[in-house]
Amino acid sequence: xxxxxxxxxxxxLANESQNNTGHDEHSHEHEKPTKEPAQDHDHADDKGNSxxxxxxxxxxxxxxxxxxxxxxxxxxxxxxxxxxxxxQSTVYAPGEMKxxxxxxxxxxxxxxxxxxxxxxxxxxxxxxxxxxxxxxSETMAQTQADFLIASSNWQRVKKLGSNNISEHxxxxxxxxxxxxYGKLVAFGLxxxxxxxIAQQDSATFGQYVLIAExxxxxxxxxxxxxxxxxxxxxxxxxxxxxxxxxxxxxxPNKELNLALGSPAIIDLNGIKYQANVIQEAHTIDPITRTRxxxxxxxxxxxxxxxxxxxxxxxxxxxxDEVIAVPEEALIRSSDGDWTVFIEDHTNEFKAxxxxxxxxxxxxxxxxxxxxxxxxxxxGAFFVASxxxxxxxxxxxx
Numbered sequence: 001x002x003x004x005x006x007x008x009x010x011x012x013l014a015n016e017s018q019n020n021t022g023h024d025e026h027s028h029e030h031e032k033p034t035k036e037p038a039q040d041h042d043h044a045d046d047k048g049n050s051x052x053x054x055x056x057x058x059x060x061x062x063x064x065x066x067x068x069x070x071x072x073x074x075x076x077x078x079x080x081x082x083x084x085x086x087x088q089s090t091v092y093a094p095g096e097m098k099x100x101x102x103x104x105x106x107x108x109x110x111x112x113x114x115x116x117x118x119x120x121x122x123x124x125x126x127x128x129x130x131x132x133x134x135x136x137s138e139t140m141a142q143t144q145a146d147f148l149i150a151s152s153n154w155q156r157v158k159k160l161g162s163n164n165i166s167e168h169x170x171x172x173x174x175x176x177x178x179x180x181y182g183k184l185v186a187f188g189l190x191x192x193x194x195x196x197i198a199q200q201d202s203a204t205f206g207q208y209v210l211i212a213e214x215x216x217x218x219x220x221x222x223x224x225x226x227x228x229x230x231x232x233x234x235x236x237x238x239x240x241x242x243x244x245x246x247x248x249x250x251x252p253n254k255e256l257n258l259a260l261g262s263p264a265i266i267d268l269n270g271i272k273y274q275a276n277v278i279q280e281a282h283t284i285d286p287i288t289r290t291r292x293x294x295x296x297x298x299x300x301x302x303x304x305x306x307x308x309x310x311x312x313x314x315x316x317x318x319x320d321e322v323i324a325v326p327e328e329a330l331i332r333s334s335d336g337d338w339t340v341f342i343e344d345h346t347n348e349f350k351a352x353x354x355x356x357x358x359x360x361x362x363x364x365x366x367x368x369x370x371x372x373x374x375x376x377x378x379g380a381f382f383v384a385s386x387x388x389x390x391x392x393x394x395x396x397x
Contacts, residue, residue, distance in 0.1 A: 064341075064350030065387045072347060077379035079343050083371050084321035087360035091256060093293070095248040095266070095312040097304050099239035100296070105213050107236035108229075110187045113137040115227045116207060120236070122221045126212045132236055134209050135229070141206030143183050144197050150177040151198070216240045219306055239306065244299050246275055248312040249290035256314060258293060266297055267311040268304065273297050275312075313361075324363040329377050330356065331384045340366065341376040341383045349376060349383050 067077070113135035120132045154177035157170050184194050188210050200207075220237035229235055246266055250256060258277050266273040279294040295312070297304065304310075325340055331351075333339045339351040357365030369375065376383055 064344075064348060065383065066348045067383070067386060069347060072379075075379050075382040077382060078377050079374050080377045081372050082323050082325060082369065082375050084323050086318050086321055087324050087363055087365070088315045088317050089358060089360045090265070090313040090315055091254070093248040093250045093254075093312045093314065095246045095295075095310045097306050097308040097310060098245040098247050099219060099237070099241075099306045100243050100245050103214070103216070103240040103243060104219075105216065105238040106234045107132055107210055107212075107238065108232055108234050109135055109137070109210070111137045111139045111231050113140070113229050113231075115223055115225050115229060115235070117225060118221070118223075119209075120212075120218050120221070122218050124218045126216065126218060126238065128212055128215050130212045132210050132212055133223075134207060136207050137187075138206065140187055140208050143180065143187065144200070144205060147177075147180040147184055147194070147197060150180045153177070212238060214238060214240065241299055241302055241305065244297055244304055244306065245278075246295040246297055246310060246312060248293045248295065248314075249285075249288055250293050252284050252289065252291050254291075256293070258314065263315045264295055265313040265315065266295070266304075267313065268308065271303065273299075273304065277314075318358070318360065322357065322365045323367075323369065323371065324357075324360055324365045325375055326362055326377050327364050329375060329380050330354070330364060330366070331380050338366075340369065341380050342369065343374040343376065349387075351384075351387065 067075075114137070116134040116136050118133050120126050120130065126132065150173075154173045157165055157173040162170055181194065184197075187208065189208055190211065193208065216238035217240075218236055219239050221235065223229065223235045248264075258280055260277060260279075262277040264275045264277065266275045275295040275297040277293060278296045281292040281294075284291055293312075293314075329340050330338050331340070333351065333353065337353050338356050339353050341349045342352050343349055352369060354366040354368035357367060359365075
């Protein structure tokens with residue numbers, strides 16, 4: 001019984017071996033090639049992925065994605081060759097618009113006076129020689145009287161001449177006249193106003209008018225009619241707003257190395273203006289603890305006004321030529337490294353790891369790509385998402 005059982009088992013195993021051998025031979029005869037033929041781009045593969053979303057892998061390719069021309073157009077993907085060149089970097093500082101102190105004029109009486117009437121108001125554009133304010137002064141009344149006496153005496157001795165009066169009397173009369181005339185000029189009267197003193201009646205004696213010494217805008221007029229104004233007190237401020245100052249507050253530890261004439265951009269609510277550095281303070285403001293850098297900006301359209309807060313961007317050109325890409329071209333990889341996408345073949349993109357360098361406004365210096373490389377400068381996020389979708393397969397181990 002035992003021998004029979006062993007024989008039976010071996011016979012069975014032999015039969016199974018023959019069947020398996022025949023099956024293997026049949027399988028080898030119908031085995032498919034290891035390399036799949038190129039599929040039609042209009043059909044998806046058996047995993048449901050569209051060909052343009054598949055990862056491109058091979059000896060000459062790193063992980064990437066192939067996109068159709070239509071998809072590239074819809075996503076507005078922009079590819080540009082990058083070459084070394086000089087870029088401008090920017091340094092930000094808060095700033096405030098100021099009146100140009102070199103083109104401004106303070107209107108103030110030179111003697112204690114009372115305001116009789118105003119001829120210009122805040123915000124008015126005045127021309128040189130235009131009336132600003134009429135004042136009255138007791139000192140002015142006395143000086144005007146002294147001038148009439150001195151002028152009359154000087155005219156009289158001139159007519160007599162040196163043959164009828166002494167040289168001392170002639171010189172004395174002339175000097176007294178010039179002294180009073182100069183006093184009236186010091187009080188702010190023009191030659192025309194002085195010449196009209198003799199025509200004034202008693203009701204207007206002591207009154208005088210201050211005029212605009214230059215063309216500009218009235219930026220300050222803090223006074224009222226009837227108000228008494230002390231000598232030297234400012235009653236109006238005139239400024240030429242076609243050329244304004246910007247005072248930027250720079251942290252004291254910021255090394256800018258600004259030269260006179262260095263360019264800068266003034267940003268007011270998104271509107272940009274060109275400016276130039278004209279002065280740089282070498283002391284620290286005790287209140288703001290900042291260093292003041294003064295710039296000049298042309299304001300031909302009168303959009304800028306004294307007192308406005310603006311953003312100041314100092315511009316510096318790189319000494320050497322560098323390769324830089326737009327900030328939007330840089331994408332973080334899954335491991336946290338910075339990458340850009342390059343087009344190594346037509347409509348095929350792959351990620352290349354780069355190292356970031358200096359900032360040049362909207363551009364960033366990068367290391368890791370060669371000159372002439374075709375980089376995705378717009379639409380990098382879309383390319384990254386397409387690669388992520390193409391590579392996401394829970395069954396792909």
